[in-house]
Amino acid sequence: MRTVEEHQAVVRGLLAPLPIEDVPLGAAAGRVLAADLPALVSLPGFTNSAMDGYAARHAEVGTAGEATPVRLRVAADIPAGRSDVPVLEPGTVHRIMTGAPLPAGADVVVPVERTDGATDVVTITGSPAVGAHLRHTGEDIRAGEIALRAGTPLGAAQLGLAAAVGHAVLPVRRRPRVLVLSTGSELVEPGRPLLPGQIYESNSVLLATAVEAAGGEARTLHFVPDDVEQFLTAVRAELADADLLVTSGGVSAGAYEVVKDAFRELGTVEFGKVAMQPGGPQGAGTVDGVPVVTLPGNPVSSFVSFEVFVRPALRRALGHSDPDRLRTTARLTTPLRSPAGRRQFLRGRFDAGSVSQVGGPGSHLVAHLARANCLVVIPEDVTELPTGAEVTVVLIEGALQ
Structure with missing residues (x-):
């Protein structure tokens, strides 16, 4: 019987890093950056105003107050986007908008709230410190510095940064093409009479949904006959465009286990048990050179097995610098029991440092799975845990609120 870590290593070894492709910025959401991305420009690219107000010389406005107002001529308007900014002459101010370039000669912006807002001769009744309300060139990032590291998932903030530093195209790992096959003669398409x-x-x-959420492209193969020859023919016809085949069902120790029977004939897929619950029966190998991971058929077993073995391998092949789910610790709200020699993955609800079990340990309880937001991990050598015991929880997505 393999340990969880041993089987993780086997599955991980099946998937090599995926090829790099360039995609437009607008199509890169959810992808993973494949190379370090340098800033092509500094942010900000020029010193600009952080407030609507008046660009001034601090030496001329520093004494301004309610009792000692300063009046200066407004020599120019500088809206955001103006490129022909005149030099600030002594004895004048420029009315300036947020984001507009600071004129040469100015060293402070007086917020409009500390003036009368005039457009010809402004009265200033308060002055900030020298250098106040300015955004200086490169204070966020300088041209040539690394804006985003390889392995970074590209979400809204990351794509916003990539655009801000001048990139229209990004290098990413190609999404893995995953063929998903569920077996079992008892299965019927939803919507048909049972x-x-x-x-x-x-x-x-x-x-398929789990594959897409992990960053892959899923394609499903439905209702393949439970006959070894027909099964192999149907599967092999679909493998040409696949980077990975994931099957569920047909891998246990009983009769009519078509996945195990068919792939054992090829001699390139190894089957065995992993010291975990749910999800003990597992298989991994290749078929016609395509990586194959075979999962047990009960829905919870399939889900947990995908989370433990397939998802991290897919994300590593995509180039994620951290392919694993977020983990934390929590206190049990009720006592738990666990069989010796098996790592238990229980469905749970994590909330503010506490976790409660959702439903029983049965691998058929898919309604309970849908209400869980984490997996509670019980080590192989632990058989009992009291209320209040600290456990590791793996935070999963897609739970009902």
Whole structure:
């Protein structure tokens, strides 16, 4: 029986880093930067005003107050975007807007609130310190400095920065193409009538959604016959465009386990058990040179197995510098029991440093899975935990509120 870490290493070794491609800035959301991104310009690119007010010489306005107002001629208007900014002459001010370039000769901006707001001769009744309300060239980042590191996920803030420092195209790792296959003769497409002994097929949409959330492109292969020869023919016909095949079901120890029977004939996929619950039966290898990860068929087992083994491998292949889910610690609100020799991944609700178990440990309890926002991790050598015990929780997405 493998440890969790041993099987993680096997799955991780199947997926090499994906090729790099250049994509337009507007299409890069959710992708992962594949190379360090230097700033092409400084931010700010020029010293500018942080306030609406008047650009002035501090030596001329520093004594201004309610009892000692200073009156100066307004020689120019400087709106944001003006490029022909005149020099500030002695004895004058320039009315200036937020973001507009500071004129040469000025060393302070007097906020409009400390003036009468006039446009010809302004009365100043208060003065900030020299250098106040200015944004200086390069105080955020200087041209040539690294704006974003390779491995950075590209969200709103990161894409905003990339645009601000001048990049229209970004180097990213290509999204992995993942073929998802759910097996089982008892499965029926949702929306169709069920006969006795049949259930609606849910793993393909569960896993395809998980693939997309991890950054991949999912394609599903539905209702492949539970016949070894037909199964292999159908699967091999779909592998040409895939970077990874993920299957669910057909890997346990019973009869009619078509995934195990079919891939064992090829001799390139290894099956075994991992010391975890749920999700003990696992398989990994290649088919026609394409990496394959076989997951158990119960929905919770499939989900947990994907989270533990497939998701981090996909994200590492995408170039994420930190491919794992966020983890934290929490205090149990109720006692827990766990079987010896198995790492337990229980569904939980994490809230403000506490965690409560959601439903039982059964791998068929998908409604409880949908209400969880974390997995509670119980080590292999722990069998009992009292209320208040500290545990590790893995924060997962997509939970109902």
